[in-house]
Amino acid sequence: MxxxxxxxxxxxxxxxxxxxxxxxxxxxxxxxxxxxxxxxxxxxxxxxxxxxxxxxxxxxxxxEPEYAEAFDTIRKSMAKEAELKIDLNTAKGITICPSCKAENPLTASFCGSCGAALAGIL
Ligand SMILES: [Zn+2]
Incomplete structure (x- = not known):
């Protein structure tokens, strides 16, 4: 080779x-x-x-009692998430209509979509 x-x-x-x-x-x-x-x-x-x-x-x-801590953690997390969503909308300058879920300016007193009264500025 x-x-x-x-x-x-x-x-x-x-x-x-x-x-x-x-x-x-x-x-x-x-x-x-x-x-x-x-x-x-x-x-x-x-x-x-x-x-x-x-x-x-x-x-x-x-x-069952062994799930109590997990249930409590989930509930607290859901409440915190709801607060954060409000903070997010405030940061974006909007508020969500409680009646029809439409986005409205923070300054609006009534929903531009369905006319429902809005909570107003927080
Ligand atoms: Zn509405």
């Missing part, structure tokens, strides 16, 4: 090794992606079950 034949064989062996490694990495990436997809599906369903449970038991308060 002359020099160029040896060089060609070495090059082919290296190319096959790279091709094999590429296929292996591709298979691992594909499986990791499928695992992540299943994890997301499970998380989404856990979240859905939690929301369904909260909605079914919040008003009556008929949940």
């Amino acid at each position: 002359d020099f160029f034949e040896k060089l060609g064989k070495t090059f082919n062996d290296a190319t096959e090794a790279i091709d094999s490694k590429t296929k292996e990495i591709s298979a691992v990436t594909k499986i990791n992606s499928q695992i992540a997809q299943q994890d997301r599906l499970q998380s989404d369903m856990y979240k859905k079950i939690g929301k369904m449970y909260f909605d079914a038991h919040d008003e009556a308060g008929d949940f």
Whole structure:
């Protein structure tokens, strides 16, 4: 085998090794992606079950005591979010009509859409 034949064989062996490694990495990436997809599906369903449970038991308060802290945290978070939405509207210079949910200028006394009285400037 002359020099160029040896060089060609070495090059082919290296190319096959790279091709094999590429296929292996591709298979691992594909499986990791499928695992992540299943994890997301499970998380989404856990979240859905939690929301369904909260909605079914919040008003009556008929949940097991071990859920009390989570229920309390969710309620406090909802109240804080409502405050932040008012702050956001104030920052944007608007107020939301309590009757039809239309956006109105903060200075408006009545809704431009349905005519309902607005709370006015906070
Ligand atoms: Zn309105």
